[in-house]
Amino acid sequence: MKTSTELPRHSLSGETMGTRYTALFYADAGIDVDDVGRRLAHAVARVDQQMSTWKPGSDLNRLNAAPAHEWVPVPKELATVLAAALRVSQQSGGAFDIAVGDLVNAWGFGPGEQTGPEQALGTLAPTPRVLASAALVVDSQRNQVRKRSALNLDLSGIAKGFGVDELGRCLEGLGITRYLVGIDGEMRARGMKPDGRRWAVALEKPTRGVREVMGVMELSDAAIATSGDYRHWVDVAGQSYAHTMNPATGAPLRNRLAAVTVVAASCMLADAWATALMVLGETQGPRLAQARGMDALFVLREGQQYKEISIVGGQLQAQIESR
Template sequence: MTYQNVTKWLALIGLAIFVSGCTPSAQVVKIEGSTMGTSYHISWVGDAAQAQQLQTKIDDRLVAVNQSMSHWQPDSLISRFNHYDSTEPMTIDHDFATVMAESIWLAEQTERALDVTIAPIIDLWGFGPQGQVEQAPSPREIAMAQALSGINKVSLNDLALSKSEPLLTLNLSAIAKGFGVDVVADLLEQHQIGSYMVEIGGELRLRGTKPAGKPWRIAIERPDPAGRELFQVIEPGNMAVATSGDYRNFFEENGTRFSHLIDPRSGAPITNRLASVTVLSPSCMRADGFATAFSIMGTEASLAYANEHKMPVMLIEKSISGQFNTFYSDAFKTYVNDSETAQ
């Protein structure tokens, strides 16, 4: 069995990367750091003198998010909930409640293509904190894990979170990173910063422009595990950008490739031809969740939903012959400029 699993900034499950496209300016302040098992890169137009103090506040805020929802931290709030073998409500914090409310809504919207209760299934396939597995699980093992899952088994009432199945566990990795981007962007705005680009592990949120009115430009990578080639450059404006793909996070067994993207309804990795999904939304948390859900739903269902709800979405399929086919929702087409390059 061969595993290939790289962090989101380097492997780019998120796939989006920065495109500088301008000469350096003293007005653009840049900081970087580590969080959520990956890296962050933040740029804003403002006073460099406040960078150190602001980065401390950003790091503290992200530590709080991790302490709330990182299933990799044994003492986090989500880890406590996962080990809480009772159906009685447990009190959670505001961050956790915000992400859970969004997760429940997304599950309803996508008919459970996104379901944050499938932690046992993710672990079963070797993509969770327990690490790699030696072989693909059996149908019986999948059925047993599915019996412990289901968003309908979770209830949220203000800050009271409960589960009807005591052994149910949560994994918020499909949405919590986007929430992290949002809280950092909100923190910048609280400090009267109106032009910025926030990136955590490939997920981004942008606002305003660079000096001289130049737009923030984002490059989306071609979903090819053999190399790193730019595919599309966009100017998102005041939007968040999230991209999901499985081409650098999978394992192989006896020549069969198993994606890290698990369909909660089947309990098995996806088998559609989608290689990459990019979603734009005012909320990075929402873009993050939909990018994962659309990867599972497939091209036809995703485009239908995106057009019905006027969502900017780009889908890249890889054909059997290895060719890439691109599909845009109607709302995404306004962000596409074929003349744009990464230079």
């Protein structure tokens, strides 16, 4: 009989959500790896078909197009993600909001009608916006949703994390309990490697146009997600605007934060909270992370250098200057 340290290591990957998913796991040599691959691909494809704004026939786009005040049946997974998004929105004081699809499109980051960043720049003055938490009702018992007013929902700040969780649930359903799964930089780990070591996850240095490792974090039975300003952005009139929208200003966020990484029990929540803390900025973000007892890493731009603020279990651990 094989010992746990002799379990074969398997690696699978594929395309999803405009990027790639990965799965590293240890399982008995007799497992049908091709079947595992098909199941993983189906799991993320289902999430994408439900929650993508880039797929015209997605369940999310169907909800966006539905009239206000009408109950719309949705898949259970979508109802789960919408309900979680509303909770994080309320708990973050509206910093995380999914009713920003119009802004995402206007600034050229989405599939919808684009006015162009130059035109969007002319509407930077803060205007009152309806938050999804105030205008969206989710009935998780019946898997149906009702909009109190017209909303353009965008789940790019939470759906990828949920997709990672689905990859994990897929493997666990097959009895696989030692794995590291991810979609782009959002990851979820279960168990330990057979040699007793935790899973190592690289943290990317938030430098635009360059892929460079800033540090490594070890995970076991936890998920990690990062929100940053260094992957997708536009330059307008000599200023740089990141793809993350600030509901308070109705425009891309602009603060000193280059990236926020959150460790949580689920990748869905890590994803949403990383976005929320990024929007809150370098002062309010760490304060809320401490108040909620979170594990988070804030990376601030200091000229050509970076400053790291580490919070573990809600306690400030370190403030480090780095290049």
